[in-house]
Amino acid sequence: MTSLTPLSFPARLVALVTHPVTAIAALALVVAAGQILDQGFWVTLATRAAILALAALSLGFVLGQGGLVSFGHAAPFGIGAYVVLIAGEAGIRDVLLLMPLAFLGGALFALPTGALALRTRGVYFIMITLAFAQMGYFVFSALSAYGGDDGMSIAGRTTLFGARLFRSDEALAWLAIGVLAAASAFLHRAIGARFGHVLRAARDNEARTAALGFSVFRTRLAAYMIAAGIAGLAGALMAEQTGFVSPSLMNWHRSGELIVMVVLGGSRRLSGALLGAIVVVLVEEFLGEATEYWKFGLGLLILAVVATRVVDLPRLLGRRA
């Protein structure tokens, strides 16, 4: 719905606040402030938010644009992390190799699983994506060479042409924010391109899109693989940040939390996933400090959001999608 009348001031304010650039700039600002004021915790928190925002952003792309409710997004995320671990054991630590490999790892997992899951619709799709993600979880739990259930530490922080450029947490934070910005820009372009239009058309009316001569299956599979690749990047960054990789990165609760982030922020816009991720990370951090049962609070929040049908926060504030 585009309107020709100029937007009112509050609507323009909301548009500004919910713009993806604003969210990314806010994260960058927190990192910069943390760097100047020597607040390591701010930097760590902003990095974590940027990484989860990256994962949520990719899920928001398939979920919002493609209408595909994937409940297995933790799998490519975890695979990205394992790519860092396994490549590190093999002596590969250069960021220019690790990131493409992590993307490839996620996307290659999505190729067969997505091709199978996309043969089905609705409830089946949700259950199958969840099942394949759980398969990934159990496979990595069984890999005793890479720590099995317990996981193991990565060989060391990533490098650039052998230089230990990302040794400090601040440098890693900038890397995460840079990848987030690049992925946002890429997905923004993809949404505006013909590919994005076909994806949305298939979401709204599959039969008509197919009748127009577009291959709905191929478009969806491509979107699914791109999203998984970006989730792989997020997982690789998570491995770099914590320095530790274990199957719990792929726990299905993480898939659920990513969906929560996307829906909380509004799935129709890319920025929704960013905002949702930042909100959930903050809730986790501050509720988690108050009580070990913070998930109880998150669960109540989710139920309250669903119960009041206030799924789209920016829409509540007066901005139309």
Add this chain to the structure above:
Amino acid sequence: MSLTLLLVQILNGLQFGVILFLVAAGLTLVFGVMDFVNLAHGVQYMIGAYLTASAVAATGSFGLGLLIGLAAALVLGLVMEFVLFRHLTRRDHLEQVLATFGVILVATDGVKMIFGPAPIALSVPEAFSGSIALMPGLLYPVWRLVVIASGLFVAFLLWFLITRTRIGMLVRAGSTHPEMVSALGVDIDRLFLFVFAFGAMLAGFAGAMAGPILSVEPHMGDTVLILAFVVIVIGGIGSVRGALVASLIVGLVDTLGRAFATDLLRLVVDRSSAAQAGPAIASMAIYLFMAAVLIFKPSGLFTGERATWTK
């Protein structure tokens, strides 16, 4: 690999499959009748185990405790349907996923607050403790046989209810043509209430029966839930017969795979790579089986067109 060991593992697989069936049966009907994604079904399994364990501890008798636990699970199912789930049935899948995921978080942490994160005790009732010699040299725990028998009894009961009673007829019709059933004047919401609460009780029963074998802890529902999904995908949404066949297959494939994959691999590759790859392949077995079913029958082994058209 001796014959005895193989038999023991087959029985273990059956027992696991029966537990999966009890969980999946209710879930597949809820999916089928209302096209409703209930992630919180694993929670009902977990809470059923906790309710029974508490009731057994309070009464000192397993039978009485089980009855109280089942009644409580049924009441809880009714309350949850009334408070939350009936408001979700007309929403889209995404909101159902979100809300039932919220229920999981609240219930899991709620149980942790009340009972603590550590497993609680639920022991095998006196009368069924110990093992019995099925064959010379084959000792098998009686309780596991009881689990298999009671699961098969429930399967028979469900078969009777679904094929021989009026309400079963409505459930069957509702799972394939809900709009038509509704148009014929059946209150499909009340049908759903019945199916949902009954499913919750079956899940609770599964939790209570599995409790003495596995451990009663807050996350016990998670694994079972996802395996129940695999069962339903293989068996076909809305089909109890499909759920029974698929759960026994999944139970057997998973148990036998874990028991023998490493040994079988050793026939082809050397010992150390078999030890490495065996567990990984075994844990993939049921998912690969699911993938194979999806390639040939995308809507599962036992149902027709429902999943391929609409939503």
